[in-house]
Amino acid sequence: MTMSTAAAPARPRRAMDSLTQRYLVLVGLIVIASVGFGIANENFYSLANIGILLRSIAVLFLVSMGMTFIMLTGGIDLSVGSNVAFAGGVGVIALTATDSAALGFVAAILAGMAIGAINGVFIGRLRLSAFMVTLATFALARGLALVIYDADSINVSNAAFLWLGGQSWGSLPVVIPFVALVFVALSVLLYRAPFGRDVYAAGSNFNTAFVLGRMPQRTLVWVYVLSGALAGLSAIITVGRVSSGQPWTGLYLEFDAITAVILGGTSLFGGRGRLLGTILGVLLYGIIINGLVLTGTNPYLQSLIKGLILLGVVLLDTLVQRRKAQ
Amino acid sequence: MPDLSRVMRERNIIFVTLALCLVFYLISPRFLSLDNMSAISRQIVPIGLIALGQFFVVVSGNIDLSMGMGSVLFAIVLGVFFGLTGGVALGIVAVIVCSLALGFFNGVLVAKLGLPAFIVTLSMLFSAQGLSGLIIPRGQQIFLMGDFFRFIGAETFLGLYWSFLFLLALFALAWVVYNHTSWGAAVIAVGNSEENARLAGVNVDRVKIGVFMVSGLCSGFAGIMLSSRMGFVQPGLDGNGLLLDGIAAIIIGGTLILGGRGTIGGAFWGLLFIGIINNALNLLNVEDVWHQVFKGAVILAALGANWLLWQSRQVEAH
Numbered sequence: 207m208t209m210s211t212a213a214a215p216a217r218p219r220r221a222m223d224s225l226t227q228r229y230l231v232l233v234g235l236i237v238i239a240s241v242g243f244g245i246a247n248e249n250f251y252s253l254a255n256i257g258i259l260l261r262s263i264a265v266l267f268l269v270s271m272g273m274t275f276i277m278l279t280g281g282i283d284l285s286v287g288s289n290v291a292f293a294g295g296v297g298v299i300a301l302t303a304t305d306s307a308a309l310g311f312v313a314a315i316l317a318g319m320a321i322g323a324i325n326g327v328f329i330g331r332l333r334l335s336a337f338m339v340t341l342a343t344f345a346l347a348r349g350l351a352l353v354i355y356d357a358d359s360i361n362v363s364n365a366a367f368l369w370l371g372g373q374s375w376g377s378l379p380v381v382i383p384f385v386a387l388v389f390v391a392l393s394v395l396l397y398r399a400p401f402g403r404d405v406y407a408a409g410s411n412f413n414t415a416f417v418l419g420r421m422p423q424r425t426l427v428w429v430y431v432l433s434g435a436l437a438g439l440s441a442i443i444t445v446g447r448v449s450s451g452q453p454w455t456g457l458y459l460e461f462d463a464i465t466a467v468i469l470g471g472t473s474l475f476g477g478r479g480r481l482l483g484t485i486l487g488v489l490l491y492g493i494i495i496n497g498l499v500l501t502g503t504n505p506y507l508q509s510l511i512k513g514l515i516l517l518g519v520v521l522l523d524t525l526v527q528r529r530k531a532q
Numbered sequence: 533m534p535d536l537s538r539v540m541r542e543r544n545i546i547f548v549t550l551a552l553c554l555v556f557y558l559i560s561p562r563f564l565s566l567d568n569m570s571a572i573s574r575q576i577v578p579i580g581l582i583a584l585g586q587f588f589v590v591v592s593g594n595i596d597l598s599m600g601m602g603s604v605l606f607a608i609v610l611g612v613f614f615g616l617t618g619g620v621a622l623g624i625v626a627v628i629v630c631s632l633a634l635g636f637f638n639g640v641l642v643a644k645l646g647l648p649a650f651i652v653t654l655s656m657l658f659s660a661q662g663l664s665g666l667i668i669p670r671g672q673q674i675f676l677m678g679d680f681f682r683f684i685g686a687e688t689f690l691g692l693y694w695s696f697l698f699l700l701a702l703f704a705l706a707w708v709v710y711n712h713t714s715w716g717a718a719v720i721a722v723g724n725s726e727e728n729a730r731l732a733g734v735n736v737d738r739v740k741i742g743v744f745m746v747s748g749l750c751s752g753f754a755g756i757m758l759s760s761r762m763g764f765v766q767p768g769l770d771g772n773g774l775l776l777d778g779i780a781a782i783i784i785g786g787t788l789i790l791g792g793r794g795t796i797g798g799a800f801w802g803l804l805f806i807g808i809i810n811n812a813l814n815l816l817n818v819e820d821v822w823h824q825v826f827k828g829a830v831i832l833a834a835l836g837a838n839w840l841l842w843q844s845r846q847v848e849a850h
Contacts, residue, residue, distance in 0.1 A: 282650065324832070328832070328835060328836075328839075332835075332836070332839040333839075334789065334835055334838070334839060335789055335790065337595060337597075337650040338595070338779075338783070338789050338831075338835060339832075339835060341597075341776070341779065341831070342828050342831035342832045342835060343828060343832070344828070345776050345824050345827045345828035345831065346824070346825060346827075346828025346829060346831075346832065347828070348824055348828075349821070349822070349823065349824025349825035349826070349827065349828055350825055352820075352821040352824060352825075353821045353822060353825055356821060357820070357821050458658075461654065461658065464651075464654070468651075474647075474648055474651060475648075504665070504666065505665070506661070506662045506663075506664070506665025506666050506767065507662060507665075507666060508662070509658045509659075509661050509662035509665070510658070510659050510661075510662025510663055510666065511662070512658050512662075513655045513656065513657070513658030513659035513660075513661075513662060514655070514659060516651070516654070516655040516658070517641075517652070517655040517656075517659070520647055520651055520652070520655070521641070521645070521647075524645050524646065524647060525645075
């Protein structure tokens with residue numbers, strides 16, 4: 207990993223050190239949060255409960271990894287939550303129409319990639335601002351999901367389709383090793399493949415990357431398609447978890463993903479950050495959110511807390527960076 | 533020839549809007565009835581206020597995602613003060629103070645700390661949503677009754693709703709401010725290039741804080757108008773729909789989303805366009821589930837058109 211990070215352009219050694227420091231802080235916070243919730247709730251440490259926790263944030267892991275790629279290029283994707291609902295809808299419809307789980311999987315992932323491609327073309331090729339374009343697809347994909355489902359949920363009983371999201375080996379949900387697998391694959395893509403260097407290059411300096419012939423426009427299209435594909439996978443897991451497809455699933459998921467990625471040390475301005483940080487960010491954020499749910503916190507208080515966490519992290523980052531710059 | 537292209541741009545959206553009216557009239561003659569027209573004029577008031585505030589923010593090169601949920605929060609603030617005092621004066625003062633404070637807070641974080649506007653206002657969106665549900669528990673409502681709400685929500689003058697006249701007056705004021713004051717010029721300058729604006733002696737930070745205070749105040753007004761029209765407030769109001777409609781209106785109106793360009797007239801026609809679409813979807817009995825699809829598609833199409841404009845701007849610059 208050291209070798210590949212050295213090969214990534216425009217990443218000074220110092221930045222890597224500060225990222226490592228951050229990961230240590232995150233690990234510390236995760237331990238503290240687990241101990242805290244463990245004291246508050248004696249079931250917290252049971253194996254089953256850890257499985258439940260990890261399963262409930264599996265989707266957040268996937269979506270956040272896609273968001274990491276996007277934010278490394280300096281973009282943002284506000285449409286992933288809606289996309290999860292839309293892709294799930296397409297997958298469930300394909301499944302019920304053909305009764306083939308494989309076709310359902312493919313349909314869901316292709317649907318997610320389609321929304322991603324719209325984002326990618328508007329943002330990468332037309333160079334429109336990411337939050338505007340993805341705000342439009344945020345509405346579009348949710349609307350399409352509502353149309354597909356006719357604003358109602360559809361039950362799914364196909365065992366093969368539900369396997370990924372619903373099955374457990376003992377107290378280990380199948381989805382956990384799957385997420386780990388995706389993490390390894392994406393790490394290889396980001397750190398070992400030319401595409402990963404293009405991602406860092408596009409986010410560090412778009413114009414320089416362009417002049418160097420790295421075709422950042424194309425890179426941008428592909429990161430959004432990748433995020434869409436991960437949204438499609440998330441859709442399959444979501445459907446599997448609850449044995450039904452629901453039009454309002456994934457509401458504000460993008461917000462959780464953005465917060466977790468920023469928490470994991472990925473810069474809002476692109477070019478700096480790593481997947482490991484995102485994993486730690488999702489873990490910490492997931493433990494907090496899950497703790498709030500388990501303790502029965504008022505949902506509106508939860509959204510206030512989420513808003514303040516995001517603002518707090520961004521503020522803290524900026525202030526720390528300012529102090530370093532001085 | 534910036535003036536010519538400006539007129540052309542507005543003419544396009546005027547043409548499209550009028551053509552749309554004709555189409556809807558042919559489908560359903562009721563569309564152009566006086567009743568329906570005045571219904572549209574009342575429906576677009578909160579969207580128009582959001583669009584107006586967002587216009588200045590976008591021209592300055594930023595975005596305010598907190599406007600929709602902000603107006604829900606301010607509607608609830610008004611409702612709570614109404615419930616406590618039975619009057620509206622104190623509530624309106626509170627809304628104005630709170631909305632200016634929210635805008636100031638957004639503006640300071642964006643201008644002084646250099647944080648991206650969409651992150652700051654996204655977190656404010658959630659905070660506002662959370663706060664509104666904490667002030668009034670879930671599932672509860674506060675009913676707003678009295679002369680003031682009837683006046684704002686239902687009284688007319690020469691056949692036009694007072695709320696619509698208020699909106700028109702604000703648009704006129706905004707037109708004067710945008711086109712004929714140094715502040716308006718400063719907003720455009722900041723949107724075009726912060727660096728150049730700074731070199732030209734513009735206090736960039738102050739302009740940014742200013743545009744966010746304007747958008748904050750506009751969402752406060754939108755909250756007042758929304759609650760008066762509905763006659764009640766509750767935390768479940770669709771703030772995000774309001775936000776999307778407002779943004780759609782100004783993009784359709786030819787406001788350059790990269791900042792530095794746009795016209796108040798264009799924004800107004802964009803608003804009429806959105807109002808007409810919303811109304812027609814209801815009038816033609818289009819199922820609710822399709823509404824969001826239309827919104828998203830319309831914004832995407834407008835973004836594409838916006839891109840074409842941007843291309844022509846590149847050509848002009850050469």
